[in-house]
Amino acid sequence: MNAPLAERLRPETLDDYISQSHLVGPNGSLTQSIKQGLIPSMILCGPPGIGKTTLANIISNESKRPFYTLSAISSGVKDVRDVIEKAKQNGGLFTTKNPILFIDEIHRFSKSQQDSLLQAVEKGWVTLIGATTENPSFEVIPALLSRCQVYILNSFDKNDLESLLKRAIEKDNILSQKNITLEETEALLRLSGGDARKLLNIFELIISSFDDKDIFITNEVVLNKVQNNTVRYDKTGEQHYDIISAFIKSIRGSDPNAAVYWLARMIEGGEDVKFIARRLLILASEDIGNANPTALVIANNTFQAVTTIGYPESRIILSQCATYLACSPKSNAAYKAIGNAQKLVRETGDLSVPLSIRNAPTKLMKELGYGDNYQYAHNYENNFAAHEFLPKDIENTTLYYPGNNARENAQREFLKNRWKDKYDY
Known part of the structure; x- marks a missing residue:
């Protein structure tokens, strides 16, 4: 059975890696480290499907290091310790080129699981590369975070995604045998939400639905082929960001009705309760601030409460907080003040x-x-x-x-x- 298109096109060298030039471009902050083999432990942070796992593999290949991988979803403390022991036996104690331990979705690790990594990272038995879609400041314990560099990966832009599609047409062993004409890309890009893996999965689905060798891809064709396969709410895709944006803007605009509607959309879609509560906490300070200082107290108590309780009861607490914040007077004066102060510090030293x-x-x-x-x-x-x-x-x-x-x-x-x-x- 053929591997999925996204896997077949996974780049193996930095030269084939698309985007993230701020990290791995000619002047990227990671470029020289990779070339010299001096790899720090790091957390790669960014949306799904933008190349975090691929970059970790490339770093391992380019630095010629053993590569171990764990998924935070299915691995426990014992699995972590077993891998660390293997890494130590594979030279981690006696060479600067210690093995790389890649942990996908590291934000899902509990505190005890993260604690089990500390000594190995501190002693240099492994170089840790963690990948997360969440803010590591909230989801990675401070002791581990202090031992790692944090690198932010940006979402793919239109040019990046179109380049990926052209590469699939020209370089993939299966697709290159067909006569594919990419007449329009807007629908493909919109449905992918900037997720390269999702883009290639949709593209492969469309191509496989044709019996002809000559294939013309238009927006209409894309929508007709995949409209029945799109999900109502994708927690890791475009709707995740669009709906939280609508939610925040509704509260900022003092509309409690719209706020609870978008809140319901996220709850029904299974959105992480802590993600919603964190955004309310930020909004209480950024958009309300000193106009109603109690807003921050309520938002903080909301975060603590929903973290303890979880669904389904947390929906009530989130609703109370969202409607309270929507009905509060608004001010971004404190937000602007720290921005003014940081700008002044950068200018005056x-x-x-x-x-x-x-x-x-x-x-x-x-x-x-x-x-x-x-x-x-x-x-x-x-x-x-x-x-x-x-x-x-x-x-x-x-x-x-x-x-x-x-x-x-x-x-x-x-x-x-x-x-x-x-x-x-």
């Missing part, structure tokens, strides 16, 4: 902390003027002293602009009364 607000734990530091002239706020009327806290080069810079809502209008008045004409309020 590491400016010195003013001496007056430096810590002075030693006698020498006190003699050098650390802490001199610091005005302790609680010693002054209204617990406030008009002290300068920013570095000299950026004194009087306004970064936080309260939004136009009851709570932040009160904040604005508070700041104006305290700082008078110092800041732009």
